[in-house]
Amino acid sequence: MTTRRLRDFAARLVPPLGAAVVLLGLWELWVRWTDPPRFLFCAPSEVVRDAMARAGELAMATWNTTVAVVWGFALSVVVGIAVGVMLSSSRLLERALYPFTVILQTVPLVAIAPMLVIWLHAGVQAVAVCAFIVSLFPVITNTLSGIRSIPQPQVELFRLYGARPWAVLTKLKLPGAVPSIMAGLRIAAGLAVIGAVVGEFVAGELGAERGLGIVVVVAAKQGELAMLFAAVALASVLGIAMVGAVNLVAYFLMYRWHVSERPD
């Protein structure tokens, strides 16, 4: 049983890792053969070397960004589910407010980030709020559509037994919407990282906490291409870790009953 699980795990892990090794290898070889100017391009080995040399700085930056991402994401989970539940409770409310939630998705973050800095002061709060704003919409919309798509007879069943609104929420709406909410959180987790990094471009530079976004900005200005790549790679790893965490939670919530989490 455990050996089988281990083999399944390996079967999932080996293909993407293999693909990464091949691509990085080709990249390395290409840089070594053509030897482009280092402010235009650099090899993976150089990225690793520079990153190791400034590991402390990068670790600190990753940590700072992670804090902002986790806060922003947590906030959008709580607020997004609450707003989704609220909008699902009345058609009128949905019609009145849903169009405004779309603004969340279309507003250019770079444009409002300076305002956030003025309101919240440059620093982790402003960055977290950027992550929150960018990741909120998918949570709201997926919570709403998850609740809306609960089969009518299930809703009527609760009505027939005189269920209180709280019981309908906790025993029907939320559990019924879990698959859809989890799909929303998966999207939101990746977006939160993007939001935080972009937020740092604008907001973080003035503050005390230097996140990965600032490392990117500074490295770009100083032509330290290897550092820039290192910061981008770390931001990607952070994104993957966030999505992985959501997947893990989704698995534990649903593996017993939902098709999406059943082993094949």
Added chain:
Amino acid sequence: MTAQASELPHASASATARGLPVRITGVRRRFASDARHPVEVLAGIDLTVPDSQFVALLGPSGCGKSTLLRLVAGLDAPDGGEVVIDGRPLRRHEHPEALAFVFQEAHLLPWRTLIKNVILPLELRGMAHGERRDRALHMLERVGLADAHDRYPAQLSGGMQLRGSLARALVTEPRLLLLDEPFAALDEITRQRLDALIHELWRERQFTALFVTHSLREAVFLAQRAVMLSRRPAHVVADRAIEFPGERGAELRGLPAYQERVERLHQDLLIAEAGA
């Protein structure tokens, strides 16, 4: 099934009648999908069902049988007329306490195990934890699913899921059971088994039953009375008693009397479809 032994004899069961009588008078229902041309679905239905009677509601598809059932459950309100259950007129958005509804599909909650699905109605009505588990387990035993109580709906066959939904409906010991074509999607053998189970449970518990079905054979097997609605706007075109002496078993389906009643309902259905 051990419950066979504990089954009440028919005579004593009907002496302590447990079903609720239902009286439907002049019930009308229109649907306004298009504001200028509302569709009249029910055009004044009158139907009086004495306590503990098993009534099959038949009629052409889309004629409003399910609509009528939903009106009795309080899931929908009539535009005219009234539904009186056990002498009390049903008010808007009121659901009779002693009523249970079996939907077209099982609609068990997929994130709950079978037993937790059966517990749900008791849970919503605030029964104590230990008692409701015992009741649910007993009910699952009764429908032959005690061994599967820990499984999730996705791990059950269609027939088992419907047994589960039957257990969920009966666990509150309803005195009025409404069934909206519950077995339409099943294969014939499974369907006949479930019909036999419903018949057994009805004899044992003597609830009043309104059973919407497309199957004339199912109606004749189960019901004491068949009510045929016309195509819409629906009204009652035929109302027939279906009596057989004694208990109804699989052998009933082979009897000439059974065939004859199915044939007579078939004639009624042809008339109903012609819109007479």
